[in-house]
Amino acid sequence: MSIAAIIANPASGKDIRRLVAHGSIFDNQEKVRMVRRLIIGLERSGVTKILYMPDSYQIVPRALNSISPSIPIEPIEMPVKNNQTDTMVAAGIMETLGAKSLIILGGDGTSRVACKGTVAVPVLPLSTGTNNVFPYMAEATIAGLAAGLVACGKLPLSKCCFKSCMFDILIDDAVVDIALVDAAVYDDIFLASKAVWKMEKIPQLFLTRCSACSIGLSAVGGQISEILPEEPRAMALTLGSPASSTVTAAIAPGMFAEVPIKEIHEMTPGQFFPINVSPGIIAVDGEREVEIHRGSCAGIRLNTEGPRVINIERTMNAAREEGLFHQP
Template sequence: MAMISPTSQPVLGVVANPVSARDIRRVVANASNLQITDRVNIVLRMLQAARAAGVARALLMPDRGGIRALLERHLRRGDTTLPVIDWLDFEPTSTVEDSFTASRLLYAAGVQVIVVLGGDGTHRAVARELARFPDAPPIAGLSTGTNNAFPEMREPTITGLAAGLYAAGRIDAAQVLMPNKLLEVSIHARHGGAPRSDIAIVDAVITHDRSVGARALWKTGSLAAAYLAFAEPEAIGLSSIGGLLQPVSRREPAGLAVQMAADPAHARLTLHAPIAPGLVQPVPVASWQRMAPDEPLVVPQRAGAVALDGERELTFEAGDSVSVTLRQNAFYTIDVARCMAAAARDGLMRTPALGSIFSNI
């Protein structure tokens, strides 16, 4: 199938991770997994609402996990409540590369908004690609992962309505788009060469681990430091350490850096944080400070690994230089609450009855 070319017709993009919320953190915390049928139902509810808001076409990421197969089976029944659905033209690998590729292709296709189903890691993958483009479309997040500090917990129907109203051009961007921060991690090797870099949209955590191993991070004993773009006290995940220590909102320009004590006996305090569903762990805290935008903080840890939004991604050795920098206005998301408030205020979901005596009110 050929990829859709950029068009003035409103098109909704969808990146749905078929394997989010299936890592070791859910096993050790007795948390259930979201089944493929549940994910497909979420996609269907979101798309039905987007269609009701004015979106006639949707472009989806293909997958091998079963979302496409079940969705196409549903489409063969002749559901007229959905937009026309097309699939991006690439062969899925069942890795994070699928989200990277889909994000780039959706941008090239000119979609007005990208709805993301997944946890912090999936949203990070999409944001990482979109942050390269100053005119990138906004993200509308749906929480289907293990740690969901970034995507809000909300009924997909409401997210679909908000995304659809924006995609159809019925709501002004200035009213409903929210700028987001990110954390830029840079590693300069002691032997020279090109630096390595990556981003996190919630937390970049430094660990004592010398290898990536199991990517999901859930043992607090290995933590050395946490750098947080925002930290909300009701969050699940490693950002909850900062959220219960000194909360930082998404809208504040600052971030938060927390240093852990190598020896609990030398900790300033011990914080009990919900680092995964059902998993509250003690964290020995040595110190913490605000992060100012665009001011790199040098990581004092001599060697270890960097976990980006809950998963180990990078390693560094003694002598390497590691820094973390907070960036503002890196990418945009749809503020669903503000979007729906505007829809109510402006009567966007109203249709006056023909001949009604109230039609001019």
């Protein structure tokens, strides 16, 4: 049996950056329409069963209102707490139930929490969040087709996926969290609204990937150099004065910042970079999550054993080369 899974986060795309910046709201009805197209694509690829995470808005059941797929589409059994642990728990259960691909609807934060549940199942993240560097902006129909081909094993993973790096967040030598895109040291003691946009409070910034066309904190590194998602290296920046250079970066939708750069270092796999703030906060993938208590020793380490990510374009090109949808 070829099983694909869907996690659709009903809370993504609605955080405080809609107020402090100029981001648009991604409503749940649009997620319903996306899931509907995902299901159609998954079914056409040959998937024989679809699992999904139950949620308070009932995104997948609403998607099924106007389509009649010929394959079973079932919620996994789990308590729904309406917080980020739902995503983490769901991803772990889906791996246990034999899912061979996992589609994630959300932003960087949703993808991160799903990967805390499993890095064994290939993921296809679709953007419905705020600062989206990890997920794709892609048509759901084709995304469903690509994820389905992976779930069915019709193409080798080496042709469809790449292994992504991630950061281990360490407190007193113990891994307490991960980050897929960025980890920012925040000179504050309050988690508050969690979102990060005040660059003057960030003395250290760590990036697993960056591009000149990124948005969010990775845009800072993107104006210095490019790090591709599949590259086993990262960037560590020390910010503030006295600065050796200044970067102008789009740190949120419609929001620019002039960021003073003191030092730039390349990070190699397994290398530990200490954090110089205590007490303080570590923001992971744009959200303040990890507290550094006074006297604790915190640090960041690059880990090359991150999630396996389905590349939509690479997968569909491989399907064309194999003639999977071309019958002479």
